[in-house]
Amino acid sequence: MTTESLFMTGALTFAGVGCIVDVRTRRIPNKVTYLGMMIAIAGRFALQGWHGLESAILGGLIGGGAFLLLFLIHAMGAGDVKLIAAVGCFAGPERSIEIVLASAIAGGIFAIIYSLWQGRLRTVLANAGTLIKFHATAGAQIHPSLNLSNPQAARMPYGIAIAAGVVYSVLAFYRRGGV
Numbered sequence: 001m002t003t004e005s006l007f008m009t010g011a012l013t014f015a016g017v018g019c020i021v022d023v024r025t026r027r028i029p030n031k032v033t034y035l036g037m038m039i040a041i042a043g044r045f046a047l048q049g050w051h052g053l054e055s056a057i058l059g060g061l062i063g064g065g066a067f068l069l070l071f072l073i074h075a076m077g078a079g080d081v082k083l084i085a086a087v088g089c090f091a092g093p094e095r096s097i098e099i100v101l102a103s104a105i106a107g108g109i110f111a112i113i114y115s116l117w118q119g120r121l122r123t124v125l126a127n128a129g130t131l132i133k134f135h136a137t138a139g140a141q142i143h144p145s146l147n148l149s150n151p152q153a154a155r156m157p158y159g160i161a162i163a164a165g166v167v168y169s170v171l172a173f174y175r176r177g178g179v
Contacts, residue, residue: 003047004092004178008170010040011090011099015159015166018083022159028079036086044089055092062096063088073140074147075131080158087166095169103165107158114156124154 001009014036018028037060044052064085070076084103088096115124127146134143147153 002178004173006047007040007044007090007092008095008173008178010036010043011087011095011166012170014090015083015087015163018079018086019157019159019163022079022083022157026155026157028077028083028159030079030082033079033082033086036083037089040086040089044092056089058093059088059091059096060085061088062093063091063100066100069140073135074142074149076158077148080162083159084162084165087162091166091169095173098172099162099165099169101165102168103162106164106168107161110161110164111156115154118154120154 014032018032018036021032022028040060041053041056044056046052048055064081067076067081067084071078071081084100087099091099111124112121115121131143131146134146135141142149148155
């Protein structure tokens with residue numbers, strides 16, 4: 001097993017744990033996310049030196065930074081942001097971009113399936129249109145009612161989408177010859 005295979009296994013492991021905990025509790029605890037970040041950063045530094053440390057930090061910043069805006073406008077929980085940052089620390093910068101994009105696509109697909117399952121697809125699509133209009137005019141601000149602070153807001157365990165993004169990236173990694 002190569003070093004990168006080891007790190008992709010770590011990303012998959014922590015994404016899987018985060019996903020399971022998120023589905024069961026609707027939260028991703030710090031002990032999962034911070035442990036993942038620490039193991040990834042220490043592991044990359046121990047096995048790859050300063051280049052590994054840089055790779056872990058950049059991967060985490062890309063992963064977490066991409067979803068930070070969604071957290072700031074109350075569209076995503078902090079646990080989701082920290083989970084994708086931890087996964088990014090394992091994956092490194094190049095694969096973090098791939099994981100973020102794959103997670104976003106999986107999240108959109110999952111949101112449609114989840115809203116269909118809850119019988120709320122029409123409401124969710126109307127709310128999405130409202131949010132697009134709001135953010136187009138108001139910028140990156142918290143919508144007064146369509147945000148996670150609203151107790152009636154639909155909440156889906158986004159850890160599933162993050163895990164799906166990591167699975168996609170792992171499969172792509174091996175398809176490209178990563179061993």
